[in-house]
Amino acid sequence: MRSNSLTSAGTVKETEVFTFMEVCGTHTVAISRWGLRKILRENIRLISGPGCPVCVTSQADIDKTILLARKKNAIITTFGDMLRVPSRLGSLEREKAQGRDIRVVYSPLDALKMAEDNPHKKIVFLGVGFETTSPLIASVILTAKRKKIKNFFVLPLFKLIFPALEFLSKAKDLNIDGFICPGHVSVITGSKPYEVISKKYKKPCVITGFEAEDIIEGIIKLVRQKKKKVSRVEIAYKRAVKSGGNTKAKELIKKVFKVNDSFWRGLGLIKKSGLVLREEFKGFSAEEEFKLREVKSSYELKGCICGEILKGKFKPSDCKLFGKVCTPQKPVGPCMVSSEGACSAYYKYE
Amino acid sequence: MSKLKDNFITLSYGSGGKLTSELIESLRKKFSNKILDELCDSAELNLKEERIAFTTDSFVVKPLFFPGGDIGKLAVCGTVNDLAMKGAVPLYLSLSLIIEEGLSFSVLERVIDSVSFWAKKAKVKIVCGDTKVVGKREADELFINTAGVGVIFSQDIRISSKAKPGDLIIINGPIAEHGLAVLSARQNLGFISKIKSDCKNLNLQVQKCLEVSKKISVLRDPTRGGLATALSEIAESSDLGIEVYEEAIPIKKEVKKMCDILGFDPLYIANEGKFICFVGKKDAYKVKKALGKEARIIGKVVSSHPKKVYLKTILGSARILLPLESEQLPRIC
DSSP: OHHHHHHHSSSSOTTOOEEEEEOOHHHHHHHHHTTHHHHSOTTEEEEEOSOOHHHHBOHHHHHHHHHHHTSTTEEEEEOGGGGGOOBTTBOHHHHHHTTOOEEEOSSHHHHHHHHHHOTTSEEEEEEOOSTTTHHHHHHHHHHHHHTTOOSEEEEEOOBOHHHHHHHHHHOTTOOOOEEEEEHHHHHHHOSGGGHHHHHHSOOOEEEEOSSHHHHHHHHHHHHHHHHHTOOOEEESOTTTOOTTOOHHHHHHHHHHEEEEEEEETTTEEEEEEEEEEOGGGGGGBHHHHTTOOOOOOOOOOTTOOHHHHHTTSSOGGGSTTBTTTBOSSSOSSHHHHSTTSHHHHHHHHO | OTTSSOSSOOGGGGSSSHHHHHHHHHHHHHHOOTTGGGOOSSEEEEETTEEEEEEEEEEOOSSSEETTEEHHHHHHHHHHHHHHTTTEEEEEEEEEEEEETTOOHHHHHHHHHHHHHHHHHHTOEEEEEEEEEEOTTSSSSEEEEEEEEEEESOTTOOOOSOOOTTOEEEESSOOSHHHHHHHHHHSOOSSOOOOOOOOOOOHHHHHHHHHHOSOEEEEEOOOTTHHHHHHHHHHHHHTOEEEEEGGGSOOOHHHHHHHHHHTOOGGGSOOSSOOEEEEOHHHHHHHHHHHOTTOEEEEEEESSSTTOEEEEOTTSOEEEEOOOOSOOOOOOO
């Protein structure tokens, strides 16, 4: 394999240590699943960042989802990852077992259809995800508006990846040498937005796919940039990513949502890093419909270091709870719940 | 029950993963006896000269009909296969139906015709049964329970849940089709999938193996929890290690692609027409041949790393394979 040429043919000197962060949950899983960390030499460190949308959803937002599930006449529809996320109020899975109507869907279109089929119920879709998910939900909201569907609501908890990358690049206590950038997100956003990271913060960025070869190619490109002491944006996933991205999808996001400050688990409040509904779409807001008050949750899960793990400061195995108190079956923190969380990937595969 | 950490049942207790084993374990303790504690797919009863295999299974699949099968076919194959996994020739099945008020007769008839068809295929007779009708929403359309009895193939075979060091592991074909077929029938996934359930009777294929080898130690059909969970359970009960080779595990291209899209690991997805056979090295090729061209040798039993399963990845690295923790949930992006 090429990885051998990378590690053994002297591309990286023993004395050099490079730390690269992947910021996509699918990469986190792929790296663990392929056992990539084990075949790379110790001086190439791969760390996981805040790439799992469930994991970065704040505790207060998780509380909101549970409060919504308890509302009369509500059917909560969600992607599966959200079901088991623990909160001080329990979890959606436990609410479901106690009779609340919570349904796993594979597409927000299913939720919209449910709204049409159940005119006397209020269907709430939990909008969690990055730039990959938000255009789809924007398009469903537009369809709902066109069809005048009045019982479909969204709780928008969407996050934008670039402000988080900037946050991580700025952080003084993190020494990240480069980013393995998410293939899926970049299909939508294109490679242009990464230029801030590569130019302003001098962090090489390589967009790559999810096969072992893609990731290895990405790492090789990052090492080469470090060796040449340059930092730019490269695409190692040309079969899917174009520099301009998907214009239509970007327009959809813009039409329905506006950028807002957002609270990230582990990273805290990041300016202009989330999406909320624009004024003209407020009719689809689950918070407005159910008059949900602002949930102030200072509650932190005791002993759980998911926050630090999301910043790449610690490995999952550095957490005292990891594998003992906290397992995918009984997760304490969100990084263990989502299949894309770093803790879950480490637990299952490493 | 007191050992379970929850105070009520969540769906995860039915996933076939760790919580399911904990639930079963807590129930088993109440009835513990030598036969039950063997923890095989069927119980072996020694009645004078005869060695009888006995098992039961319930079927609650939704929707009742899915690509490649239906609840009736599953109810026959599931129980027939559990008997076969003890090295038994299945003979008789019982059939109990719990029917929700409002179920149409045409649906019931389709299911029963399917039961009849697949029972004939497996050469088993339905010899007793029961029907109960419950009110709306007290069941979901139709639940079926079947129990089955069979006779162990021959006196000199000993199929248990304990593998032997050096055994090779053979699978009869590609994995993860049933789980995905049911999922795509259940959910409108927004893309067309050609994946069909692999649901089928395995007794005739198992008999072919037993005809060519007396050195088969374990037979297991990796249903709920998938191949990874079945391998982990066998490593655990054998107190031995297992090594499997990613490259050798047969997975159809479309299955792999669909798993990639949904964020699922095919090693944890249910099968209904696959089994793994642990057999002494000398006989392994004979057994593989008997199983036909889709069969593959996927790994071996080792004395190192007892109770642990390691997967050698295509890249040459090794990673641990754990039993399914809880139901796989489709990822967000």
